[in-house]
Amino acid sequence: MTLTIYNTLTRKKEPFKTIEDNKVRMYCCGITVYDYCHLGHARTCMVWDVVRRYLQWCGYDVTYIQNFTDIDDKIINRASKERLSMELVSQQFIEAYFEDMKRLNIKQADAYPRATHTLNGIKNLVSQLKQKGYVYESGGDVYFSVRHFQDYGKLSGRKLEDLQVGASGRVDLEELETAKKKDPCDFAVWKSAKPGEPSWESPWGKGRPGWHIECSAMVLEHLGETIDLHVGGSDLIFPHHENEIAQSEAATGEPLARYWMHNGMVKVKGEKMSKSLGNFITIRDLLDKIHPMAMRLFILQAHYRKPVDFTDEVLKAATNSWHTLKEGLLFGYQYGSQLGFSVVKSSSTLKQRFQEVVDDDFNFAGGLAIIFQIAKELRRAGNVLLHQGNIDTSPKVLEEQWKTLLELAQVLGLEVEQNENEKELSNRLSDGEIEDLIEQRKKARKSKDYAEADRIRDELKNQGIILVDQSEGVTNWYHS
Numbered sequence: 001m002t003l004t005i006y007n008t009l010t011r012k013k014e015p016f017k018t019i020e021d022n023k024v025r026m027y028c029c030g031i032t033v034y035d036y037c038h039l040g041h042a043r044t045c046m047v048w049d050v051v052r053r054y055l056q057w058c059g060y061d062v063t064y065i066q067n068f069t070d071i072d073d074k075i076i077n078r079a080s081k082e083r084l085s086m087e088l089v090s091q092q093f094i095e096a097y098f099e100d101m102k103r104l105n106i107k108q109a110d111a112y113p114r115a116t117h118t119l120n121g122i123k124n125l126v127s128q129l130k131q132k133g134y135v136y137e138s139g140g141d142v143y144f145s146v147r148h149f150q151d152y153g154k155l156s157g158r159k160l161e162d163l164q165v166g167a168s169g170r171v172d173l174e175e176l177e178t179a180k181k182k183d184p185c186d187f188a189v190w191k192s193a194k195p196g197e198p199s200w201e202s203p204w205g206k207g208r209p210g211w212h213i214e215c216s217a218m219v220l221e222h223l224g225e226t227i228d229l230h231v232g233g234s235d236l237i238f239p240h241h242e243n244e245i246a247q248s249e250a251a252t253g254e255p256l257a258r259y260w261m262h263n264g265m266v267k268v269k270g271e272k273m274s275k276s277l278g279n280f281i282t283i284r285d286l287l288d289k290i291h292p293m294a295m296r297l298f299i300l301q302a303h304y305r306k307p308v309d310f311t312d313e314v315l316k317a318a319t320n321s322w323h324t325l326k327e328g329l330l331f332g333y334q335y336g337s338q339l340g341f342s343v344v345k346s347s348s349t350l351k352q353r354f355q356e357v358v359d360d361d362f363n364f365a366g367g368l369a370i371i372f373q374i375a376k377e378l379r380r381a382g383n384v385l386l387h388q389g390n391i392d393t394s395p396k397v398l399e400e401q402w403k404t405l406l407e408l409a410q411v412l413g414l415e416v417e418q419n420e421n422e423k424e425l426s427n428r429l430s431d432g433e434i435e436d437l438i439e440q441r442k443k444a445r446k447s448k449d450y451a452e453a454d455r456i457r458d459e460l461k462n463q464g465i466i467l468v469d470q471s472e473g474v475t476n477w478y479h480s
Contacts, residue, residue: 003058003359006305008237008260009155013361018228019258024055024062025223027257029215029232029240030112032069033093034078036282037100039273039310040266044233046296047263047304049106050412051231051362057411058355065222066109067215068094070116071208076197086198087116100283104292105413113218115209121217122209123202126189128251138180140192142204146185149246155260156238160185187243189213212243219248219256230257234264264307281310290315293414294322300364300412321372328375329409329416331382332402338385339395346404350374354408364412371412374405429463438467438475
């Protein structure tokens, strides 16, 4: 089995070959900490969390770095508005980030470098570029001359003559003063100080780093000149990642990354998520409505490169999917002692099938199909045990399936707490309660109160109880 990855740089799938055997150096462009994380951040962080988990499951030693941008116009503006320091605003939302990620079961990176902690590395990198003739000073700013880097545009496929200033959405008034630039496509690696804004001393005067130079310096400091995987949202391909490549490769003369990977964007009811449209959804607001594991299922059921559309319907479908998977995950905790579960290992055949599917450019949706197949088989076995007390399937087979399910689900970060077994049992209707509700439904139908009859049926369905009406007024039921 060979893992293949779609490389944005080459625009094709390629076999994954690491620089060092069985070691992966991976960098993810993180968030700008001026507000609570939103649904788009959730997808980006979750996708690369699962990629990292899968690589580790495959036996790779992964060093995973994710940065925080804590110098930015948006942070400065929020600090000014709330009459706080930039540091306090940044720290507030960094702490909120970790709270949100913990709820989503996203593993912590090996390091979280911040722009303010990397200033020496940033200044050293700008100095290297200056010595090599790639940057120039103008009006207190330092700009990278894109026409001096012959490969500019190789990631995004854009040509210099077609580019316009402002494509990033990050270009501020300072950068729109094109008179400071030799070419309108040049970008700032160091910005001169403005009155009332945070600034630091440098060989070019007091100021602060440009956005793009931060990540180049952090990669170099924590992972080296060339890394295996550089990842982030597709909105970063241009200009951020394009500019990262230009800066880093101009300075070192080496490729910045072997593979560039980008996840698709999130829409809300068919529209781009934005505060102006009123469809901006933070992670913490979302998790008041949906279980974190259902959220993971929603993200993983689509291929990571494809856009996803968040609607009420998919929210409900993801929740129902989680109920199904949860029953499978709880199977061994509920019935393991009854069936004598002990030392049986997980199924190598099922794991091999899972790996063959996911190895095709991290096809987690295909891997989920295998996971759900196992979960449904365990759920059926649980229903039989609940109603008949015994089963025809070998307990060893069921134990093997359950342990495989636990292992593969954990690869995708889909986990259930053991105490949810007690919660599940305490919340589950007893057979007597179910029969009472069925009897109430019969009476409602007999009196032609069909609305009440439907309500009872729906109530039972929400509890995972499916009714099957037979002839002569007999109603059978089973757990879905």
